[in-house]
Amino acid sequence: VDEQQAMARAAELALLAGRTSPNPRVGCVLLAPDGAVVGEGWHRGAGQPHAEVEALHAAGDRARGATAVVTLEPCSHTGRTGPCTEALLAAGVARVVIGRRDPNPLAAGGAGRLAQAGVEVAELPAPDLNPRWERAVALGRPVVVWKAAATLDGRVAAADGTARWITGPHARREVHRLRAQVDAVLVGTGTVLADDPHLAVRLPEDPAPSQPLRVVVGARPIPPDARILDDAAPTLQIPEHDPATVLARLWDAGVRSVLLEGGPRIAAAFLAADLVDEIVWFAAPALLGAGPGAVAPFGPATIADARRFAVTTAAVVGADVRIDLVRASGGV
Numbered sequence: 001v002d003e004q005q006a007m008a009r010a011a012e013l014a015l016l017a018g019r020t021s022p023n024p025r026v027g028c029v030l031l032a033p034d035g036a037v038v039g040e041g042w043h044r045g046a047g048q049p050h051a052e053v054e055a056l057h058a059a060g061d062r063a064r065g066a067t068a069v070v071t072l073e074p075c076s077h078t079g080r081t082g083p084c085t086e087a088l089l090a091a092g093v094a095r096v097v098i099g100r101r102d103p104n105p106l107a108a109g110g111a112g113r114l115a116q117a118g119v120e121v122a123e124l125p126a127p128d129l130n131p132r133w134e135r136a137v138a139l140g141r142p143v144v145v146w147k148a149a150a151t152l153d154g155r156v157a158a159a160d161g162t163a164r165w166i167t168g169p170h171a172r173r174e175v176h177r178l179r180a181q182v183d184a185v186l187v188g189t190g191t192v193l194a195d196d197p198h199l200a201v202r203l204p205e206d207p208a209p210s211q212p213l214r215v216v217v218g219a220r221p222i223p224p225d226a227r228i229l230d231d232a233a234p235t236l237q238i239p240e241h242d243p244a245t246v247l248a249r250l251w252d253a254g255v256r257s258v259l260l261e262g263g264p265r266i267a268a269a270f271l272a273a274d275l276v277d278e279i280v281w282f283a284a285p286a287l288l289g290a291g292p293g294a295v296a297p298f299g300p301a302t303i304a305d306a307r308r309f310a311v312t313t314a315a316v317v318g319a320d321v322r323i324d325l326v327r328a329s330g331g332v
């Protein structure tokens with residue numbers, strides 16, 4: 001196995017993990033000088049051994065003189081587990097090949113530490129296995145993905161308040177997949193009181209998906225029999241209105257990505273604060289002519305001040321259209 005193949009395998013291993021936040025997904029392959037794989041490992045989640053430590057453990061004595069191929073720069077700090085740099089040095093690893101530099105200033109510096117201790121350090125491009133995690137670490141707050149399901153005239157409910165269902169089953173299934181990819185799902189109390197949403201992940205292909213934290217923002221009490229309070233996933237109410245404060249609270253709870261699921265007032269608050277990084281917009285081929293819009297009024301008074309996003313993909317899903325967008329400027 002050459003180093004390129006080992007990096008591809010390490011990336012494959014990293015993806016075996018479910019949700020690892022607040023840590024990234026990382027994979028590691030140890031190669032003997034003759035190219036034989038002597039150890040493999042991946043990080044399974046917070047508080048669990050890092051990928052390098054798992055691979056070293058699998059290799060035992062065969063780690064001496066080996067090359068460690070790892071998708072992310074080994075950490076040089078002591079978090080819940082010891083620094084990986086020291087574990088690699090203690091095991092006598094001769095060469096370390098790094099896929100991506102650690103964007104976390106606390107954890108970075110591993111490559112320098114290894115080189116200083118006489119280990120050969122090289123870089124080999126690896127796929128971005130943790131795009132939202134990398135962005136969150138760079139921003140110092142969770143990445144916010146706003147999901148909306150609206151009619152062609154941008155409405156998210158009818159004049160009488162009914163909102164089920166604007167989009168069809170395909171789009172709704174994709175929403176469940178989106179939830180499975182983030183650490184938290186967030187709504188305002190208004191949506192809980194109007195729709196009594198469940199917000200947990202249900203997927204036909206996965207009977208036991210990893211569940212996001214369900215977050216309700218606002219001061220009004222949630223009825224004790226609300227579906228969001230069942231035991232399908234943990235739920236947290238944050239009686240705050242400032243989106244930055246809410247995100248700071250979630251960061252402290254280990255959240256690195258949030259799916260903002262509405263409604264119009266909470267969406268407006270995040271847009272006004274310029275805290276929406278991505279949008280997933282489901283457009284239903286229907287018109288209502290009345291009813292609340294996807295966003296309550298939030299600021300731009302003239303066309304030059306419109307919040308602009310860039311389309312990354314657009315696809316037909318069942319009877320609806322899904323448009324994925326990222327912020328056009330100001331982001332990372």
Ligand SMILES: NC(=O)c1ccc[n+]([C@@H]2O[C@H](COP(=O)([O-])OP(=O)(O)OC[C@H]3O[C@@H](n4cnc5c(N)ncnc54)[C@H](OP(=O)(O)O)[C@@H]3O)[C@@H](O)[C@H]2O)c1
Pocket residue numbers: 147148149150155156157161162163166187188189190191192194195217218219220221240241242243261262263264265266267269292
């Ligand atoms: N189709 C869709 O994609 C979709 C998704 C979600 C909701 N909806 C629809 O949206 C409607 C509910 O609208 P909504 O606007 O009441 O829902 P909302 O935005 O979910 O909730 C509004 C509540 O959020 C709290 N909040 C927290 N921070 C805030 C801030 N900075 N500014 C304003 N409020 C803040 C306030 O709660 P407190 O007053 O308790 O403090 C406020 O009353 C329903 O008809 C629902 O069907 C549609």
